[in-house]
Amino acid sequence: MAWEFLTVYWREMIRFVRFRTQLFASLLQPALWMAFFGVAMSSNLDRFASAIPAPAGVFSVDYLTFMAAGVIAMTTLFTSLFGGISLLFDKNWGLMREMLASPMPRTHIMLGVSLSGMTKSFVQVAIIMALGLLMGVRFFPGFSAARIALSILGIFAFVGVFSLGFLLFSSTISMRLESPEGLQGVITLLTLPLFFVSNALYPIQAFPPILQVLSIYNPLTHLVSGVRYFAIGSDFFAVGARYTSTTVDVLVSFAYLVVFASVMYFLARRTFQRAVVT
Amino acid sequence: MEGDDIIEVQDLKHMFDGFAAVRGISFTVKRGEIFSFLGPNGAGKSTTINILTTLLPLQKGAVRVAGYDVAREPGRVRESIGIVFQDDVLDRDLTVWETMEFHGRLYSIPRDERRRRIDDLLRVVELGPKRDERTKNLSGGMKRRLQIARGLMTRPEVLFLDEPTQGLDPQTRMRMWEYIRQVNEAGTTIFLTTHYMEEADMLSDRISIIDHGRIIVSGTPEELKNALGEDVVYLETEDNRRARKSLGGIGEIRSVTESPRGLSVTISADGSHCLPRIVDAVRGAGIGISSVNLKKPTMDDVFVHYTGRELRDTGA
Ligand SMILES: Nc1ncnc2c1ncn2[C@@H]1O[C@H](COP(=O)(O)OP(=O)(O)OP(=O)(O)O)[C@@H](O)[C@H]1O
Ligand SMILES: [Mg+2]
Numbered sequence: 001m002a003w004e005f006l007t008v009y010w011r012e013m014i015r016f017v018r019f020r021t022q023l024f025a026s027l028l029q030p031a032l033w034m035a036f037f038g039v040a041m042s043s044n045l046d047r048f049a050s051a052i053p054a055p056a057g058v059f060s061v062d063y064l065t066f067m068a069a070g071v072i073a074m075t076t077l078f079t080s081l082f083g084g085i086s087l088l089f090d091k092n093w094g095l096m097r098e099m100l101a102s103p104m105p106r107t108h109i110m111l112g113v114s115l116s117g118m119t120k121s122f123v124q125v126a127i128i129m130a131l132g133l134l135m136g137v138r139f140f141p142g143f144s145a146a147r148i149a150l151s152i153l154g155i156f157a158f159v160g161v162f163s164l165g166f167l168l169f170s171s172t173i174s175m176r177l178e179s180p181e182g183l184q185g186v187i188t189l190l191t192l193p194l195f196f197v198s199n200a201l202y203p204i205q206a207f208p209p210i211l212q213v214l215s216i217y218n219p220l221t222h223l224v225s226g227v228r229y230f231a232i233g234s235d236f237f238a239v240g241a242r243y244t245s246t247t248v249d250v251l252v253s254f255a256y257l258v259v260f261a262s263v264m265y266f267l268a269r270r271t272f273q274r275a276v277v278t
Numbered sequence: 279m280e281g282d283d284i285i286e287v288q289d290l291k292h293m294f295d296g297f298a299a300v301r302g303i304s305f306t307v308k309r310g311e312i313f314s315f316l317g318p319n320g321a322g323k324s325t326t327i328n329i330l331t332t333l334l335p336l337q338k339g340a341v342r343v344a345g346y347d348v349a350r351e352p353g354r355v356r357e358s359i360g361i362v363f364q365d366d367v368l369d370r371d372l373t374v375w376e377t378m379e380f381h382g383r384l385y386s387i388p389r390d391e392r393r394r395r396i397d398d399l400l401r402v403v404e405l406g407p408k409r410d411e412r413t414k415n416l417s418g419g420m421k422r423r424l425q426i427a428r429g430l431m432t433r434p435e436v437l438f439l440d441e442p443t444q445g446l447d448p449q450t451r452m453r454m455w456e457y458i459r460q461v462n463e464a465g466t467t468i469f470l471t472t473h474y475m476e477e478a479d480m481l482s483d484r485i486s487i488i489d490h491g492r493i494i495v496s497g498t499p500e501e502l503k504n505a506l507g508e509d510v511v512y513l514e515t516e517d518n519r520r521a522r523k524s525l526g527g528i529g530e531i532r533s534v535t536e537s538p539r540g541l542s543v544t545i546s547a548d549g550s551h552c553l554p555r556i557v558d559a560v561r562g563a564g565i566g567i568s569s570v571n572l573k574k575p576t577m578d579d580v581f582v583h584y585t586g587r588e589l590r591d592t593g594a
Contacts, residue, residue, distance in 0.1 A: 007383035011372070018371050094367040101331050102384040103357045276335060278328050 004104040008112020009119075012086060016120060026120060030075040030128045034135060038064050038071065041201075045239060054237035059141070066238040068137045069227040070200030072128050072159065073220055076121045077194065080163040081187045083117030084170030088180055096277050106272040114167040121163040122156060129155075139231040151230040158226035158254065162219060165261035168268040175271045199224050203241035219260050222253035284309040284436055284467050285330065290339035292325055292491075299325045301491035302339070307436075307469055308483075312462050315471040316478040316577070317488035323471035324364055326488075327440050330469070331361050344435045357385075360434035362425045364441045364471075370414035374405055374424055377413055378431060385432045392431075399427040403457065419450040426454070430461055437461065439470040443477060455481055475577035485577075487584055494584045500548075503575045509549025511556055514540040514569040524563035528555055540569070549574060 017023060042063035054060035087109070090096040099109050129152075133139065140148045173186055197211055198204075198220040204212055215221050225245060228236075235244045285307035292300040300322045307313040315323045328334040330343055332352040341348045344358035368377060375396065382392035400406045403423040408416065416424065422442065429437055442458065443451040458481060462468050472478050478485050479499045486496040495502065515521040518541050522534050530547040545552050549572050560567055575583075 002386075004384060004386060007380060010383070011369070011376075011380050014376065015371060094363065094365060095369055097333060097361075097363060097367060098381065099384060101333055101356055101359075101361055102381075103353055103386075104384050276333070278324075278333050 002105060002108070005108035005111040005115065007104070008099070008109055009116050010112075012113055012116035013119065015086065016116065026079065026124060027127055029078075030071060030124050031131050033071045033075065034068065034128060034131055034137075038067055038132075038135070041067060048240075052240040055242065058235060058237045058242060059233065061232055061236045061238040062138065063239060064132075064136060065138045065232065066228075067201060068128065068132045068139065069224050069231055071132075072125050072155070072227055073162075073198075073200050073223045074195060075124050075128065076159050076163050076223065077166060077191065077220060078187075079121050079124060080117055080166035081170050081191065082183075083113065083120070083163075083167040084172070084174035085180060085183055087113055087171055088174040088177065088183060091175065091277050092178075100275070100277055106275070107269050110168060110171045110268045110272055113171060114164055117167040117170075118160055118163045121159055125155070125159050141232065154230035155227050158223050158230075158257065161254070161257045161261050162223040165219060165257060165264045168261065168264035172264070172268045172271045175268075175275050194218060194220050203239055203243075205241045219257055222256050225253050226250055226257075282308050284344055285313075285469065286340070286342045287326075287330070288340040290326065290329065290336075290341060292322075292329060292334065292337050294325075299491055300329075303486075303488070303491070303493045305486055305493060305496060307467060309467055310462075310465065311483040312458070312468040312470065312481050314478040314482040314485045315469075315488050316473065316475070316485050316581070317471070318473055321488045322491040323488060324440055327361070327438050327469070327471060331359055331438055332356055358435045359438060360429040360432055360436075360466075361438045362422075362429040362440065362442055364444065366418075366421045366425070368413040368416075368421055368424065371412055373410050373412055374400065374416070375409040377424060378428060381428045382431055387432065395431055399430055402460075403427045419446050422446060422450075422454065423457075426457060430466075434466060436467045436469060439468060441471055441473070443472070443474065451477075475581065479577045487581060489585050495580075499577065502580045503577070504548050505580075508575050508579070509545045509547075509552075510573045511543040511545060511549055511553055512540055512569075512571040512573065513543065513556070513560065513567060515560060516566040516568070520563060521560045521565050524559050524565065525556060528552065528559060531556075 045063040087096070090099075096109075100106065129137075129139065140151055143151065170183070174183055177183055177186075197207075197215045198218045199215065200220060204215050204221070207215065228243065229245050229250045234246065235242075237243070283306040285305075287306070288304050290300055290303050291298065303322075303326070315321075315326065317323055325334065329336055330341060330348065332348050332355050336349040343355045346354040346358070348355050369380075372380065378396040378400070379392070382396065387395065397406075400409055403426060405420060405424055405427065408420065413421065413424065426439070426442065429439070439458065443454045446454060455477070458468060458470070470477075470481065482499060484496065484498055485502060487494045487502075495505075497505070513521065518536055522536060522541060525531055525534060525543065530545050530552050532544045532546045534544075535542045543556060553570070553572055557567065557570060
């Protein structure tokens with residue numbers, strides 16, 4: 001096993017903490033989402049939702065808690081889609097030649113960059129959860145300490161695989177594009193449909209059938225389902241809909257994300273092996 | 279069959295979207311020598327280096343570096359070489375030390391060895407006091423020195439230097455030449471490109487002049503200059519007219535012209551071998567000599583001779 005990707009990882013993390021504005025922006029962004037969007041939306045939606053009472057015996061969840069999982073997912077999506085941009089700069093500024101002319105296997109470039117992107121997402125998710133709990137998000141309701149620990153592991157596993165998938169995708173795009181503006185365009189084009197055709201902010205149950213089908217193929221939906229399963233539970237009621245999931249459902253969601261990430265890995269590997277950068 | 283050639287290039291061609299940047303060049307570089315590509319902007323020097331260092335795919339021709347075929351065993355080639363790129367490619371936000379550390383780790387040099395080499399090399403290029411400075415705060419000369427130190431860190435068999443002293447002040451350039459010589463004396467073969475005549479002349483064991491993607495002529499700096507056969511000896515004597523007659527017996531002399539104060543003797547062979555006989559002949563005739571000057575053709579003359587034009591030394 002060769003460990004050179006840790007070298008790339010090391011450099012990416014130096015850059016991350018050194019670019020102060022990037023660091024603060026990435027930490028502030030999820031906090032702002034929680035603070036403004038969360039509070040504003042939940043005061044509205046909780047009012048409407050109270051019109052539909054939870055069925056007897058089903059645990060009811062307020063909107064802020066429901067949405068917190070969506071904010072985790074969305075932040076991870078944004079950060080990961082942007083994660084490949086450092087490759088684009090490396091390429092444009094000639095820095096990538098140093099790596100391409102070295103004996104390090106080329107796949108390690110994308111692995112190092114992806115792992116560092118995953119680390120950034122982990123930091124962001126930890127901040128969202130901590131801040132959320134302070135703001136009154138009721139994650140882990142009545143869980144034992146052991147179950148909370150397990151749930152956090154589960155959430156990070158989902159976030160990790162999901163972010164790797166999109167980071168590898170972002171790396172592939174970055175290697176094929178010439179300019180940061182191009183990447184920006186692709187990201188803008190992708191985020192809106194991915195975000196809105198998912199269960200991040202509202203229940204899928206109310207979607208037209210076509211969108212419901214599409215949302216099932218959306219990796220974001222599976223990430224959100226996984227996070228909610230671990231953070232809230234397997235049976236709860238929120239925003240006028242009942243959510244139940246079995247262990248099998250969660251495993252299927254996880255498997256779906258693993259397949260997604262694997263496909264992205266092979267695409268990225270092909271791109272890197274053929275890349276010509278001078 | 280002990281191969282002494284560490285670089286072998288045969289009929290190398292490279293096209294960029296229909297434009298032939300390299301048009302069939304062949305050359306070899308011997309282990310341990312300093313070999314230069316001398317040519318103007320756009321001659322194809324960097325393109326050739328990019329192919330030899332596996333950054334560009336091999337399109338046509340055969341290239342072996344350090345015994346490995348660049349197309350079939352690029353990984354092996356990469357392990358054997360170091361490169362200093364033409365333009366400054368340093369991560370602006372890493373420190374000098376981190377830049378070196380990153381490079382050493384890319385080549386999996388073990389930690390202790392790596393740290394030792396970093397310290398040594400930073401001392402050699404006089405960047406020790408700057409080790410914690412971000413590279414964006416270095417001067418142009420310091421940046422080049424850092425890149426050369428970085429290229430040396432892996433103790434490559436062949437070091438490629440693409441215009442290593444471009445844009446440096448004369449003093450720093452001289453210092454750079456010293457480093458390059460030291461590295462070479464320590465056993466590293468050096469392939470260097472330049473469009474500075476003196477650089478090729480001062481440093482190289484052998485030179486190929488390249489223009490428009492073709493090698494025009496190759497040889498040692500001496501051979502190239504001597505091939506012009508235009509060495510000129512300038513003499514000031516007590517009696518120029520008699521001195522002129524005394525030179526009659528030396529066959530290599532092509533022509534002698536008398537100028538107001540002395541004689542210009544044009545020689546068809548290597549002037550430095552002829553000069554003692556000229557002096558002997560004049561002295562033998564009992565004529566005192568007050569001044570002797572041998573002017574050899576410069577690389578500029580060589581370039582003009584072979585390409586029919588001045589080297590466009592734009593320094594771009
Ligand atoms: N990626 C590319 N795409 C198209 N043309 C290119 C590319 N790279 C180089 N060329 C062309 O190939 C020719 C040779 O370029 P090269 O960079 O090898 O020159 P050079 O000898 O290194 O010149 P300089 O002294 O200016 O560095 C030039 O005409 C250049 O425009
Ligand atoms: Mg060049």
